[in-house]
Amino acid sequence: MSEIAKGSGVTKSLIHHHFGSKDALWAEVKRRRFSEYHAQQMKLLSPETLTPELMRESMETYFRFLLDNPATLRMNAWMQLEGDRDNTESVIEMRDEGIARIRAAQEAGLLRRDVEAPFMLLTFLGLVQAWFMDPTMAEQRDAGSDHTAALAYLDSAWKIFAAGVSVGPHDTTDA
Amino acid sequence: MSEIAKGSGVTKSLIHHHFGSKDALWAEVKRRRFSEYHAQQMKLLSPETLTPELMRESMETYFRFLLDNPATLRMNAWMQLEGDRDNTESVIEMRDEGIARIRAAQEAGLLRRDVEAPFMLLTFLGLVQAWFMDPTMAEQRDAGSDHTAALAYLDSAWKIFAAGVSVGPHDTTDA
DNA sequence: CGAAAGATTGACCGGCCGGTCAGTACGTGG
DNA sequence: CCACGTACTGACCGGCCGGTCAATCTTTCG
Numbered sequence: 090m091s092e093i094a095k096g097s098g099v100t101k102s103l104i105h106h107h108f109g110s111k112d113a114l115w116a117e118v119k120r121r122r123f124s125e126y127h128a129q130q131m132k133l134l135s136p137e138t139l140t141p142e143l144m145r146e147s148m149e150t151y152f153r154f155l156l157d158n159p160a161t162l163r164m165n166a167w168m169q170l171e172g173d174r175d176n177t178e179s180v181i182e183m184r185d186e187g188i189a190r191i192r193a194a195q196e197a198g199l200l201r202r203d204v205e206a207p208f209m210l211l212t213f214l215g216l217v218q219a220w221f222m223d224p225t226m227a228e229q230r231d232a233g234s235d236h237t238a239a240l241a242y243l244d245s246a247w248k249i250f251a252a253g254v255s256v257g258p259h260d261t262t263d264a
Numbered sequence: 265m266s267e268i269a270k271g272s273g274v275t276k277s278l279i280h281h282h283f284g285s286k287d288a289l290w291a292e293v294k295r296r297r298f299s300e301y302h303a304q305q306m307k308l309l310s311p312e313t314l315t316p317e318l319m320r321e322s323m324e325t326y327f328r329f330l331l332d333n334p335a336t337l338r339m340n341a342w343m344q345l346e347g348d349r350d351n352t353e354s355v356i357e358m359r360d361e362g363i364a365r366i367r368a369a370q371e372a373g374l375l376r377r378d379v380e381a382p383f384m385l386l387t388f389l390g391l392v393q394a395w396f397m398d399p400t401m402a403e404q405r406d407a408g409s410d411h412t413a414a415l416a417y418l419d420s421a422w423k424i425f426a427a428g429v430s431v432g433p434h435d436t437t438d439a
Numbered sequence: 440c441g442a443a444a445g446a447t448t449g450a451c452c453g454g455c456c457g458g459t460c461a462g463t464a465c466g467t468g469g
Numbered sequence: 470c471c472a473c474g475t476a477c478t479g480a481c482c483g484g485c486c487g488g489t490c491a492a493t494c495t496t497t498c499g
Contacts, residue, residue: 090487102489103447111487163345169399170341180399201427208420215394215421219386222393224344224355245383246390252376253428265457276457278477286457446495452488463478469471 116175119168122161123176127183129154134186139194141255145247152217152243156236162221184210201256209254216246291350294343297336298351302358304329309361314369320422327392327418331411337396359385376431384429391421 090111094101108114133147155162168175184207191206200209220226220242265286269276283289308322330337343350359382366381375384395401395417 091485100448101487102449105488106446166341166345169397170338170345177399184400201423204420204423205416208417209424211394211398211417212391212421212424215390215392215397216387217390218394218397219390222344222390223386224352225359241380242383242386245379246387248376248379249384249387249428250424251428252430252432253424253426255427257427266455275478277459277479280458281475281477440499442497442499444495444497446493448493449491451490453486454488455486456484457482458484459482460480461478462480463476465474465476467472467474469473 119164119173119175122158122164123179125158126154126161126165127176127179130183131186134183134190138197139190139199141199141251144194145251148213148217148247148250149243151214152220152239155217155221156239187213198256200254204254212253213250216250217243219246294339294348294350297333297339298354300333301329301336301340302351302354305358306361309358309365313372314365314374316374316426319369320426323388323392323422323425324418326389327395327414330392330396331414362388373431375429379429387428388425391425392418394421 090101090104093114094104097104104114108117129150133150137143167173187210188206191200191209194200195202195206220239226238265276265279268289269279272279279289283292304325308325312318342348362385363381366375366384369375370377370381379387395414401413
């Protein structure tokens with residue numbers, strides 16, 4: 090608190106006066122950050138037909154958002170560690186939207202049908218987030234704006250995802 | 265500290281006497297947990313030839329380890345949030361081992377060559393960890409030992425990964 | 440202008456928390 | 470048995486941290 094106050098050039102008391110309590114301040118920060126995140130995600134999932142090109146674009150948009158908003162990334166990780174249930178509705182809304190889009194693409198024959206849509210969504214998210222979970226990348230991530238390595242990873246992740254979810258001669262029995 | 269003491273049935277002073285400080289206790293916890301993790305990972309990467317069956321088995325072993333050791337999972341997430349650099353050497357060792365195995369498989373023609381090995385490792389890890397990052401799964405994850413949904417996810421993730429990294433008619437130029 | 444409402448401050452408080460310390464119980468070797 | 474090292478305890482401390490409060494400065498508006 091004192092630190093935040095000093096950093097903001099105001100007094101602790103003022104912060105308290107304005108927000109009520111530390112928890113309330115924290116909740117407000119979460120609310121704001123999360124609404125950005127939510128908006129960006131829902132924009133990704135605008136109701137166009139999900140073509141491979143759009144999926145690639147979605148992946149890149151999401152990836153770049155995380156690159157550009159490390160604080161949001163941190164906050165989400167933190168909230169999950171703490172078991173924070175605020176914003177749960179928004180999370181579910183985003184999730185359901187993504188699942189619906191994937192299902193539609195499956196029915197249109199654009200994505201393999203032998204993987205359940207919720208799981209496919211998880212793999213999509215996991216592939217993007219994988220970059221940010223690698224501890225060995227932490228330094229170069231935090232430092233500066235050179236995202237060449239990151240974008241090279243994104244390219245690889247997309248290649249694997251695209252090949253992984255395409256309909257094709259999979260030896261698994263289809264649903 | 266008081267809580268840990270009460271939980272362990274000893275006094276705060278004894279803990280301090282034994283470990284020196286709170287940080288030292290924490291470091292010890294990290295050391296022990298991490299060594300389990302490290303051992304399990306290195307066992308995964310024993311120097312057998314990396315066949316698809318072995319990769320599937322590796323994925324499942326890793327996945328089950330995370331299922332069975334949620335505390336380790338939490339600790340890793342925490343350490344990354346805090347930027348904790350302890351155990352960095354071990355992380356790098358595990359990473360390099362995995363990369364070497366993937367490279368060998370690429371050279372043996374078992375994995376596509378147009379994705380760099382470090383990135384392929386990240387996708388592998390990301391796909392497994394994706395399950396544990398989904399906030400909507402948190403409740404059922406924490407509760408009880410019913411892992412059927414988890415194993416169903418694993419199956420899906422493997423399908424996508426297997427199809428994604430296999431050599432085949434990819435339209436991308438190969439390296 | 441002048442009063443009411445709001446912004447902003449500094450001084451202060453009480454509890455928590457990591458840590459210290461003097462002292463006690465206990466086991467073990469001479 | 471005794472001396473000594475070691476496990477172990479309870480009481481206490483000092484700083485931090487979230488929070489309160491009375492007082493002052495600023496703005497707004499009748």
